[in-house]
Amino acid sequence: MAILLGLDIGDTRIGVAISDALGVAAHPLCTLTRKNRQVDLIVISDLISIHEVERVIIGLPISLDGSLGAQAEKVQKFAKRLEHAIDVPIEFQDERFTTAEAEEILRSLNKDTREQKGLIDEVAAVLILKDYLNSNQEVDSPASVENG
Numbered sequence: 001m002a003i004l005l006g007l008d009i010g011d012t013r014i015g016v017a018i019s020d021a022l023g024v025a026a027h028p029l030c031t032l033t034r035k036n037r038q039v040d041l042i043v044i045s046d047l048i049s050i051h052e053v054e055r056v057i058i059g060l061p062i063s064l065d066g067s068l069g070a071q072a073e074k075v076q077k078f079a080k081r082l083e084h085a086i087d088v089p090i091e092f093q094d095e096r097f098t099t100a101e102a103e104e105i106l107r108s109l110n111k112d113t114r115e116q117k118g119l120i121d122e123v124a125a126v127l128i129l130k131d132y133l134n135s136n137q138e139v140d141s142p143a144s145v146e147n148g
Helices: 036-048 070-085 098-108 115-142
Strands: 002-011 011-020 028-032 054-062 090-094
Touching: 002 028, 002 036, 002 070, 002 115, 011 036, 011 115, 028 036, 028 115, 036 070, 054 070, 054 115, 070 090, 090 115, 098 115
Parallel strands: 002 054, 054 090
Antiparallel strands: 002 011, 011 028
């Protein structure tokens, strides 16, 4: 399995998570405060190089009805720019409910609102990456392969 980088892209911050080399676990890496497009792309590109990332997983905020709204279009536009700045493939992962789930996790850890601001994006990135890893393990597992 390859090392994967998970991104939760927002207007103000980008939550970043990373997988282990086995593709079993996802861990928070950092929260990037957005500066401008060029700086954001350079920082992510540097993280990919430093951590020897082989694939980037970006959370795509799909609406409850399955449509792509304005925020999803912003994320796709950013992903297209990132694609031209890096040499590894990018995939999208449905990120519905990850921010709410991240907020709930942090509340359960008694993190106050100020502490939550930076952590929510990292935790959301971990959840995006975990969902991706889980969905790919199901596809690759022997139980999901038809005998024939």
